[in-house]
Amino acid sequence: MQTSTRLLRPVICLLLPLASVLPAAAKAPSLADFQALAAKSNSALTLPVYPVTPAEIKALAEDTIKKANAELDKIAAQDPAKLTFASTFGANDAVGLWTSTAFTVVGTIAESAVSKDMRDMANEMNVVLDSWSVSLDYREDLYRVLKAFADTKPALDPEQQRLVDHTMRGYRRAGLALPAAERKEVERLRKDLGALETQFAVNINGARAPLDFTAAELAGMPQSFLDSPGVKQPDGRYRVMANITWHAQTIGENADNADVRRKVLTTRYNLARDKNTPVLTKLVVLRADIAHRLGYANWADYRVETRMAKTGATALKFEEDLVTGLQPKFAAELETLRQLKATQTGKLDAQLELSDVAYYTNKLKKEKYAVDTEALRVYFPYQQTLEGMFAIYQKIFGLKFTAVEPPYVWAPGVQLYVVQDSATGAPMGAFYLDMFPRDGKFNHFACFPQKIGGVMPDGRYDLPVAALMCNFPVPSADKPSLLKHADVETLFHEFGHVMHGMLSRSRYYTLSGSTVPRDFVEAPSQMLENWVWDKAVLDTFAADYRDHTKKIPAATIDSLVAARQATEGYFSRRQLAIGLLDLSLHTLSADAAWQADIVQLVNDTTTRVSMAPPADTFWAAYIGHLAGYDAGYYGYLWAKVMSVDMASVFSASPGGFLDEKVGRRLRDEVYGVGNTREVADSVEKFLGRPRSMQPFLEYVGIKK
Ligand SMILES: [Zn+2]
Numbered sequence: 124m125q126t127s128t129r130l131l132r133p134v135i136c137l138l139l140p141l142a143s144v145l146p147a148a149a150k151a152p153s154l155a156d157f158q159a160l161a162a163k164s165n166s167a168l169t170l171p172v173y174p175v176t177p178a179e180i181k182a183l184a185e186d187t188i189k190k191a192n193a194e195l196d197k198i199a200a201q202d203p204a205k206l207t208f209a210s211t212f213g214a215n216d217a218v219g220l221w222t223s224t225a226f227t228v229v230g231t232i233a234e235s236a237v238s239k240d241m242r243d244m245a246n247e248m249n250v251v252l253d254s255w256s257v258s259l260d261y262r263e264d265l266y267r268v269l270k271a272f273a274d275t276k277p278a279l280d281p282e283q284q285r286l287v288d289h290t291m292r293g294y295r296r297a298g299l300a301l302p303a304a305e306r307k308e309v310e311r312l313r314k315d316l317g318a319l320e321t322q323f324a325v326n327i328n329g330a331r332a333p334l335d336f337t338a339a340e341l342a343g344m345p346q347s348f349l350d351s352p353g354v355k356q357p358d359g360r361y362r363v364m365a366n367i368t369w370h371a372q373t374i375g376e377n378a379d380n381a382d383v384r385r386k387v388l389t390t391r392y393n394l395a396r397d398k399n400t401p402v403l404t405k406l407v408v409l410r411a412d413i414a415h416r417l418g419y420a421n422w423a424d425y426r427v428e429t430r431m432a433k434t435g436a437t438a439l440k441f442e443e444d445l446v447t448g449l450q451p452k453f454a455a456e457l458e459t460l461r462q463l464k465a466t467q468t469g470k471l472d473a474q475l476e477l478s479d480v481a482y483y484t485n486k487l488k489k490e491k492y493a494v495d496t497e498a499l500r501v502y503f504p505y506q507q508t509l510e511g512m513f514a515i516y517q518k519i520f521g522l523k524f525t526a527v528e529p530p531y532v533w534a535p536g537v538q539l540y541v542v543q544d545s546a547t548g549a550p551m552g553a554f555y556l557d558m559f560p561r562d563g564k565f566n567h568f569a570c571f572p573q574k575i576g577g578v579m580p581d582g583r584y585d586l587p588v589a590a591l592m593c594n595f596p597v598p599s600a601d602k603p604s605l606l607k608h609a610d611v612e613t614l615f616h617e618f619g620h621v622m623h624g625m626l627s628r629s630r631y632y633t634l635s636g637s638t639v640p641r642d643f644v645e646a647p648s649q650m651l652e653n654w655v656w657d658k659a660v661l662d663t664f665a666a667d668y669r670d671h672t673k674k675i676p677a678a679t680i681d682s683l684v685a686a687r688q689a690t691e692g693y694f695s696r697r698q699l700a701i702g703l704l705d706l707s708l709h710t711l712s713a714d715a716a717w718q719a720d721i722v723q724l725v726n727d728t729t730t731r732v733s734m735a736p737p738a739d740t741f742w743a744a745y746i747g748h749l750a751g752y753d754a755g756y757y758g759y760l761w762a763k764v765m766s767v768d769m770a771s772v773f774s775a776s777p778g779g780f781l782d783e784k785v786g787r788r789l790r791d792e793v794y795g796v797g798n799t800r801e802v803a804d805s806v807e808k809f810l811g812r813p814r815s816m817q818p819f820l821e822y823v824g825i826k827k
Pocket residue numbers: 616617620645648
């Protein structure tokens with residue numbers, strides 16, 4: 124165990140006899156029982172208080188800001204001669220810990236409240252809280268006091284030192300280390316940058332491209348598309364909106380007419396081009412300029428500094444190595460698709476175009492790897508799947524989940540569970556489940572932290588609380604809720620984020636589990652997706668709900684894997700094309716950015732890494748990630764490659780994906796330490812070896 128948990132370890136040891144404190148099976152334990160148990164282990168299991176009226180939401184946001192400002196004022200007003208770690212960085216972090224609960228509660232209400240008035244007020248307060256939190260970066264009085272203490276070079280333990288370093292890095296990145304005039308200039312440029320980024324997004328959202336086709340031209344398209352609202356026009360033709368992703372995808376996958384596919388793709392690749400080419404050009408120049416003023420060689424170095432990759436060059440090398448590693452699979456996949464085209468068109472030397480890829484991929488999947496995903500639903504009734512996943516996570520991470528009666532829920536049907544360490548009985552945290560859709564609720568699947576864990580000023584550990592929000596199919600009168608295989612994968616992924624929150628044991632809010640770098644945060648959850656592709660795992664819970672003796676046949680799972688692998692090389696190279704065009708724009712020096720021909724740069728990179736875009740197009744103008752996730756797109760594959768690397772440790776262990784020893788190591792070395800040390804170290808401690816790209820290459824189907 125590392126330093127971060129050393130502080131807490133004695134506490135955990137003291138807990139050994141406490142499991143017996145809970146009343147025996149006769150009566151289901153209540154939240155109060157667990158709270159009493161937590162108190163005995165020097166921790167607090169406290170649920171956030173949820174406002175129940177719009178006025179209470181407003182009061183929560185305003186009181187939080189008022190109280191936090193008062194506490195920050197106190198920190199800033201200290202006698203510079205009497206500063207201590209606790210009175211400076213410790214106190215500053217503690218404000219972050221309790222104010223973050225107001226942020227998460229308001230954010231949760233905005234996404235989940237039954238009443239629209241509640242959601243509207245929460246959205247309004249979200250904006251207020253966000254802008255207040257941004258303003259904290261520019262509190263010079265606070266900065267000066269923190270810097271004064273940091274400059275004394277105090278002797279600190281590694282976790283405290285990391286808190287100091289991260290806090291000071293944040294100020295430096297905001298420009299506070301610059302002389303006043305230069306800082307003002309950076310602030311001004313950042314405002315311009317924000318406005319330009321908004322403009323870029325607005326231009327994307329506003330782009331419209333209707334294309335009308337006759338029924339004959341749309342041969343191959345599903346009837347459900349032709350019958351969709353707004354598609355059939357009064358003149359009998361059918362309108363395809365090239366800017367609506369599912370329209371363009373349905374054409375790409377199904378339209379038999381190659382000219383139609385090409386026309387829709389070319390139109391899509393020119394969306395927002397006129398407006399956004401100049402905006403992106405300015406963005407690239409401005410970002411390079413800001414990075415230069417803050418002391419970085421380029422914008423990628425600035426952006427990547429806080430991530431696991433650390434520098435633009437490291438991210439770039441990772442992507443280029445993957446381009447090379449994937450080449451054999453990528454080339455083979457394209458050749459398979461080209462042969463399908465040659466057969467269909469009767470031209471032996473047919474060339475594959477970008478607008479052919481989705482079409483022949485769809486054909487390949489239908490003809491060669493047909494898996495009826497709808498039929499698989501019978502194996503995944505909701506409750507059975509949830510309990511199956513719980514059993515797996517409890518086993519591998521050494522935990523126990525118990526449902527308790529929640530004192531308050533934001534909507535009917537929301538459930539509350541307490542998490543305990545299964546060996547000691549010590550409560551670790553609590554999570555809510557809000558699993559089915561309703562009007563006005565967040566419409567994807569995600570983990571919403573409700574409370575971050577951390578040590579409170581009185582020394583007790585404030586236990587974390589999370590909420591899992593999902594939208595599974597609602598049960599009907601004659602059938603339970605039946606999940607798709609993809610839903611089960613999502614459930615395993617999202618619950619991984621819940622685990623990350625529950626198991627983090629950092630002392631400081633700033634270094635807790637979910638604050639790990641953005642190019643890492645998805646990796647453990649992506650790793651857990653692998654569980655639902657493994658027969659041994661699936662057999663522990665997946666069974667036909669009408670006849671529990673029926674498990675998923677091995678051949679079906681093999682077909683699922685083969686179908687996934689069939690185009691994984693192409694898909695990854697496509698991701699690399701976006702990642703690399705993003706990095707190519709953002710590794711330019713300030714001088715080079717002025718002279719760069721960004722259209723040429725983007726199109727050359729795309730052609731080299733993926734496939735040539737249609738002539739005279741500029742698809743980067745319509746890639747929304749370039750404003751907001753700029754110099755960050757590489758992170759998707761970075762995390763994915765690492766997730767497969769991590770999963771390979773489980774699959775190679777005696778217990779496979781159910782191995783408790785490996786699970787425990789993940790809990791201790793990755794989840795538990797959160798961001799209290801370099802994530803790269805945590806990952807290697809878990810792997811027991813340096814990171815490797817090889818498991819990922821095998822995952823996409825490249826044999827060693
Ligand atoms: Zn995720």
